[in-house]
Amino acid sequence: MSGMVRGPSVQADAVHGGIHISTAAPAPPHRPWQLPPAVPLTGRTAETALLEGHRDRAARAGRPVLAAVSGLGGVGKTALALAWLHTLRPDFPGGQLYADLGARSPQGPADPAEVLSGFLRGLGVPPQHVPATVAERAARYRSLTADLRIVVLLDDADTAAQVRPLLPGGRNVTLVTSRRRMSGLTLEGCHHLPLAPLGPEASVELLADTLADDRVAAQPDDAHALAELCAGLPLAVRLVGARLAARPRRRITTMVHALSEEHGRLDALALDGDRSVRAALDLTYQALPDAAARLYRLLGLHPGPEFGSAVAAAVLACGTEPPHTAHDAAAGLLDALYDWNLLLDTGEDRYRFHDLVRLHAAAKAQETDAPEDRTAALRRIADHYLATAMAAEKILDPQHATLPRPFGPGPVVAEDLGDDAEAALDWLERELTNVxxxxxxxxxxxxxxxSWQLTDAIWPLFPRRKHYDQWRAAHAEGLAAAQELGDRAAECRMLTSGGLGELGRGSHRTALEMFERAARLFAADGDTLGHARTLNYRGLAQQRLGNPAEAAALFARAAAELPACGDHRAGGLARLNAADIALAAGQWERAAEDADAARTTLRAADDAYNAARAATLLGRIRLRQGRPDEAESRLTEALTVLRAMAAGYETARAVEALAELAALRGQPEEARDRYREALDLYTAVNRPESAAAVHDRLRLLDEDAAD
Known part of the structure; x- marks a missing residue:
């Protein structure tokens, strides 16, 4: 008999008597300490506490610890993992296993079989005793680790399927890092921790730690500006810090200037051609399916800070498919981008890019997509906002859309706002920054x-929610565009609508100048109707400038000329403005006559909003006339309409008048409740002077009650 025998053996012909055979006890598993060194961690106290909390809960439940940290490349996932796991060494003396799973490696993700082979060797299994198959290796791995106290770091994982065979046995700690969310590990009890960028102060602290000199303390403003340009990405902060550290005499402001140009910022965030933000993002981008990569690139063209899924549908839309197809495709691709941490979920089906990711997406679009494709995608985005704003305008102020606003050649994807005025206003307000x-x-x-079409379409938001800064800025841009195009009708619209905003913010002289410029343009073009409409606006400016006689004369002219030009609705508005002048002068009968005529005309013109304003004014006039029942009837009528239209300021005026009525009737509790509501409404629409007046009324009521 011949052959090779391994291990203890006995060969005998005959055995007699009591013979004892023993071998040495098996050697304990090796204690591997494979974790790379930890780097200093800044600004991650909350995240470390979350991981510790998960570990405590798992320990109380007798379960192993499994957590997955996901986030952008360069956000600090591995740094957090190493910093936390190294602190656990006293509680886990059995060792530390580490594997780079290479999700974005040029050679492709690591094979779990090879990783398991390395783990088994690290635990003391001789190479020749490593089982042949993945299943056998995983079983042996779990057996060896079942009674150990170890931690395992699976870094840069690609999928949950890659991770599962690498989970140890026993009550050990496994931490996974990945650029995508490992939702597939949920059934294994995984705790998911998306890692957000650092806050401003933590970024500055990290910069100071990287520089290791006094430049941050000596140049705090520049340090904060530099941290902001790095957008909270630790890799970016460390890269610029390393470049500055290599040049100890260079001021921080030099790097701020280098990064301030958006188009070159990603190139500046590199060190000796090695680790760079662009390279980190490129690795993630290369893993995307083609459709997701295209959406990523074209969404990078979106000029605003965040967007809804309908914008993604607009980007994807083409003329050969029904709209719901684009919506369905967008939903799936947005999920993919979110899973890869390229988009941040801001709630209510809305997303935003990290600042540096947006720059990367736009750069990829510049490199990959033809100029005409980029222009068409941006036009579809703009048309989405224009079409939805026009839908909101139709709900809130159907009389306003008098100028044509043609769309681009591509399909138009608009949001469905139904017929809810509050929802329409909320959409306009939510999207104002994007618009x-x-x-x-x-x-x-x-x-x-x-520029002018979007400004014109979102007009109903401005008088209702009083966003005066945006009101002014939008109309300035729209006016410049209209003048550049030589579009006189649009130019006049921007002057009159913008002038009303100047009136609202108290710039009465500027408003009058804008209205008079429009009047001259209308006169030069022979547009008698347009010129007659400016009479109303000029009267309002004169009224605010303290010239009631001039205002009354302009309103009287408007009330006569506008119906003669065919615009009975604008004539009704002139009567409404004239009624306000008469009320202020104590001419109650004349005021009531004008207000009642305005209400009738505006109702006939289906202008419910301004008819309600006329009813409010008529109610206030009846109060002055000592006719409380008529006042209550008109004010209640107005309030019903204005509440339904979510017209905050005008609702407040009606509520305030009803509070005054309650006080006159000796109903202090109702008056107090009405005044409080009016105060809240005035505050919400940024009318501090009106809010202060109501506050004084409330104080007087309280003083009367105390007496």
């Missing part, structure tokens, strides 16, 4: 008419 970004960029993007 303003488009208003500002449309001229340079090649469709300047969108």
């Amino acid at each position: 303003m970004a488009l208003v500002r960029s449309a001229r340079t993007a090649g469709f300047p008419q969108l």
